[in-house]
Amino acid sequence: MAGTNTINLSEYFLGGLGACGACLFTNPLEVVKTRMQLQGELRSRGSYSRHYRNVFHAFFTIGKVDGLRALQKGLIPGLWYQLFMNGVRLGTYKTLVNFGMTKNSEGEVSLPKSVAAGAFSGCVGAVFGSPFYLIKTHLQALADQRIAVGHQHQHSGMIQAFRGIISRRVSEDFGGVQLVPWQGSQWVCSPAVHIFKMQRHCRTVTGDQTTSETKVKRSKIFSPGSILIPLVASMVGGVAVVCCMTPFDVISTRLYNQGVDAKGRGLYYSGVADCFWKILNKEGPFGFYKGWSASWFRLAPHTVLSLVCWDQLRALHRSYKT
Template sequence: MTAKKGTVTEFIIGGVAACGAGCFTNPLEVVKTRMQLQGELKARGEYAIFYRNSLHAIYTITKTDGILALQSGLVPALWYQFFMNGVRLGIYQVLVNSGWTTNSNGQISVPLSIVAGATAGCIGAAVGSPFYMVKTHLQSQAADEIAVGHQHKHKGMGHAFSQIYRSYGPLGLWRGVQAAIARVMVGSAAQLSTFSVAKYHVTHWAVGIHS
């Protein structure tokens, strides 16, 4: 029972921690999304430039759509963080706790850590992908005078899921998941393996000093 509770805790703590960070980074995600969509499928000089740079984008969004628009898509963004990072960090920690990332000498194995990180990232990205897509749809929605890219006109997360499901079926909720998996796998493999190796050496260094 204790092991089972510990496993669940790994998933929950990882997800909640990521949600805390998501609250602060979401405005930058809104700015990034709109700047990426600006001039979509149009040649240079054939579209209006509403966002000249990040600071100008923040000013423009706040002035036109209101300051709360900087938190557009926050709800699906937090669910994405909770599920993607909760699963990603949870699975990786379970693998670490089970000894899967250590070699026969009990030392941290870089190759095994990379594989574990990539595996955890793959599963996390697949689970969180629908929330990421809805987040992007909502973040791109803007007043007509500064709208860029296709405007989906969703009324919220629930309405977005409903509209996507009706238009494209259940698999439509996972559009772009292949790219998401590739991105998170690489990032997760690098991030988590580096963290594990650094933690291992720092821990043994600290033990050596106090022994």
């Protein structure tokens, strides 16, 4: 029977497809978030033009100046990122569950082990998804000069972007071909980042109710089983998640989007610590919370849609096999 002490490859693929389904709807918020996180990069408050005042103004500005299609910039690499990142992440986590590595000696689900398994799964997924996240960030940041923020990488699409990055390094050494597409992955793969992300995921897939979801259910505002329960709960619980995660997300976006010199070294930041101190010194503590509103609005629908799509795909897969 699949699902007990086995590695089920379908879990990897179905998990990735579920995340792709969510990405189709939430990618515009990713575009907005990326632009807002890059706005006023390494400049003190009040010394730059704020093209994007808030998430709603950003939507309007991008649609007006860049066109409505610009709200789906980076969708193709975004889908590939979701397929690899979340496919490997969810598949690896499910495999660890199948092998009983999230349970204690008494056979009960262990939250510390589940969180550790989630953090490990997230790191593995990030390694595979990092090159696509890099290109996604570049494309989402690319804008009309009137509203451009951050470094502007002149890519015409995902394939051209990969070719351009690799061709710039292939003349120097083979190692460079591997390093540049994974620019910034050392931060995305940080276990500290994924412990925050995956603790929420672990609670969901093991059936544990978060405090916010329990309160929403007890309120009896929605009927039992309503999809609005996890959606509203994610919005409520997402406040704490976004408060913890946004600084890490801002640093990640900055590292991925910065330009590089002929040797592949970052033009703005030499690494994670350097990026942190430069943001703190130039932009102040609030610099770490740029784009927080877009992150919050994206969190609930992406989480719920990913898991709903994943569950539906798994149900279809099981019915097909029988």
